[in-house]
Amino acid sequence: MALLELHNVRKDFGAIRALNDVSFSIEPGEIVGLMGDNGAGKSTLVKIISGIYQPSAGDVSFGGEAAHIHSPGEARRLGIETVYQDLALADNLTASANIFLGRELKYNLGPLRLLRHRAMNARAAELFAELKSETRADDLVRLMSGGQRQAVAIARTRLSDARLILMDEPTAAISVRQVAEVLGLINRLRDAGIAVILISHRMPDVFAVCERVIVMRRGTKVADKPIANTSPEEVTALITGALEVA
Amino acid sequence: MMAETVQNFSNVRRTRFWQRGFLASQTAYVGLALIVLIVVMSFASPNFLSAGNISNITRNFSFIAIATLGITLVIITGGIDLSVGSTMALTATTTSLTMVTLNNAGFYPFPGSALIISLLAGLATAGIIGFANGFAIAKLKLSPFVTTLGTLSIVRGLTYVATFGRGTAPAGPDKELFLALTSGKLAGMPISFVYLIIAAFAMWVALNHTAWGRHVYAIGGNEAAGKLTGVAVDRVKIQVYVICALAAGFNGIIISGWLGSAPANLATAYELTIIAAAVIGGANLAGGIGGASGAIIGCILIEVIRNGLVLARVDPYWQQTLVGCIIVAAVLVDRFRSLRSG
Numbered sequence A: 001m002a003l004l005e006l007h008n009v010r011k012d013f014g015a016i017r018a019l020n021d022v023s024f025s026i027e028p029g030e031i032v033g034l035m036g037d038n039g040a041g042k043s044t045l046v047k048i049i050s051g052i053y054q055p056s057a058g059d060v061s062f063g064g065e066a067a068h069i070h071s072p073g074e075a076r077r078l079g080i081e082t083v084y085q086d087l088a089l090a091d092n093l094t095a096s097a098n099i100f101l102g103r104e105l106k107y108n109l110g111p112l113r114l115l116r117h118r119a120m121n122a123r124a125a126e127l128f129a130e131l132k133s134e135t136r137a138d139d140l141v142r143l144m145s146g147g148q149r150q151a152v153a154i155a156r157t158r159l160s161d162a163r164l165i166l167m168d169e170p171t172a173a174i175s176v177r178q179v180a181e182v183l184g185l186i187n188r189l190r191d192a193g194i195a196v197i198l199i200s201h202r203m204p205d206v207f208a209v210c211e212r213v214i215v216m217r218r219g220t221k222v223a224d225k226p227i228a229n230t231s232p233e234e235v236t237a238l239i240t241g242a243l244e245v246a
Numbered sequence B: 001m002m003a004e005t006v007q008n009f010s011n012v013r014r015t016r017f018w019q020r021g022f023l024a025s026q027t028a029y030v031g032l033a034l035i036v037l038i039v040v041m042s043f044a045s046p047n048f049l050s051a052g053n054i055s056n057i058t059r060n061f062s063f064i065a066i067a068t069l070g071i072t073l074v075i076i077t078g079g080i081d082l083s084v085g086s087t088m089a090l091t092a093t094t095t096s097l098t099m100v101t102l103n104n105a106g107f108y109p110f111p112g113s114a115l116i117i118s119l120l121a122g123l124a125t126a127g128i129i130g131f132a133n134g135f136a137i138a139k140l141k142l143s144p145f146v147t148t149l150g151t152l153s154i155v156r157g158l159t160y161v162a163t164f165g166r167g168t169a170p171a172g173p174d175k176e177l178f179l180a181l182t183s184g185k186l187a188g189m190p191i192s193f194v195y196l197i198i199a200a201f202a203m204w205v206a207l208n209h210t211a212w213g214r215h216v217y218a219i220g221g222n223e224a225a226g227k228l229t230g231v232a233v234d235r236v237k238i239q240v241y242v243i244c245a246l247a248a249g250f251n252g253i254i255i256s257g258w259l260g261s262a263p264a265n266l267a268t269a270y271e272l273t274i275i276a277a278a279v280i281g282g283a284n285l286a287g288g289i290g291g292a293s294g295a296i297i298g299c300i301l302i303e304v305i306r307n308g309l310v311l312a313r314v315d316p317y318w319q320q321t322l323v324g325c326i327i328v329a330a331v332l333v334d335r336f337r338s339l340r341s342g
């Protein structure tokens, strides 16, 4: 049974049709690459799945049931985590505060619900160790490098038992070595049975970890094929429009 | 597998202890400046540490401190509230007017009832003003500056309308109790100082040890990120403006206790001093930074400087100029410091 299914999803922003009847499905534990030129509608698609936008038309189902995801919180409760393209970090907070933002660990002291600073820092440190990132849990995000910030955004998705992780260009701003680290993580996610949608402009990344690639052009899905049956040249042609459909 | 073949993230930079936490804050060095100033003043003027002078400073300080705590919350979210001075006046006026009205009507079911009803009426007024500000800013997406500039004028106008421009004085059976609770003493301290300590402690706990406080900082740091991670941004913003108005209103009531009346021009232009105190104490108008201790340090610094100028017989008109210079200086120092470490 498919984990996530989109059926004829459409999204209009006023006169702009950002998504035009997009349909696809993702199996549990499947790693799917989502590619397309700037403005093709990739981020919009991610934001629909993660509950930030509502589709103008079409259906989304998750885990076999129709899903109306109205907020990022709801998506999380379903088991959908997201790394946003702009990372969505608060610079003035520590890494650990960012990871736990919106789902802080608390304890009761009489009528008060106070933060468990120590427990959150320890958990965050664990997540960074898992990512093999040297980011420290109690460092301020403002003073971090691009790669560390990316690690924080990715660590956030590992906090709960997600079934689907959406990554919108998780490797855009980081070094070659860190890219390898993120790709390694994606492999481990697959081994743990977690599905990933990876958005990337980097052909080698997609071909290294994905089993399938979906190509979007101007809001329309133009290809959806196993990596084994395609090539970087074909995907490039699809993205640029040199090749209409595959 | 791939993960084993690669090395660690390497381009890391450790945040040194002086670059974070309290030591890294503007609050810390403004606090240091304050201590130096107090030492210098106590040598320069024998009157500075006299009991009478200290109680004088404490009194002026109590006029703005609790409101400064409130506005610091608003500033941390990246907002501003220009209506605090007017809110102080209307709250004090409402409280006073309610006491007078209850007295005239002879309504006094149990001891203390007139005071309780009047305080509730006053604070409800403040709460409504804060809610109106918060709703307009969070839900209607109006700019905090323009919204609260409007409220400043509306609320001040209402104060004049309600009192025919004359002001009111608390009266009736609970008058003594009212004065004791606003301008009296508790354990040798001005009672307003006790309120301030309690309020500051509550704010410190809320900001540093609750999820709500985290969200207040997150909104100031990156509002969009807050929304994406499921923070109830609009609700927290409204709450912050309500708390700010309540703090200002409560502070207004205290002032009317010290003065023994609530003139219609009470706390006129106090918003400037209050914002200045918050900013000097380290609240960043760009949002995301600030705290209770900073608010208090800012207030004390402003009052100590004013007081020092009075003791030195400097023309009072210079005071305002100097306070302005200190604001700029504090922000400039912070700017240079963050340039260096950022």
Ligand SMILES: Nc1ncnc2c1ncn2[C@@H]1O[C@H](COP(=O)(O)OP(=O)(O)OP(=O)(O)O)[C@@H](O)[C@H]1O
Binding pocket: A013, A016, A017, A018, A036, A037, A038, A039, A040, A041, A042, A043, A044, A045, A085
């Ligand atoms: N909130 C919005 N309001 C109006 N138009 C929008 C909005 N968000 C996206 N769009 C439009 O929808 C289209 C698709 O944008 P989207 O961000 O999904 O592209 P993308 O594929 O993620 O591109 P990139 O590779 O640059 O990240 C663009 O034309 C964009 O201008």
Ligand SMILES: [Mg+2]
Binding pocket: A042, A043, A044, A085, A168
């Ligand atoms: Mg995008």
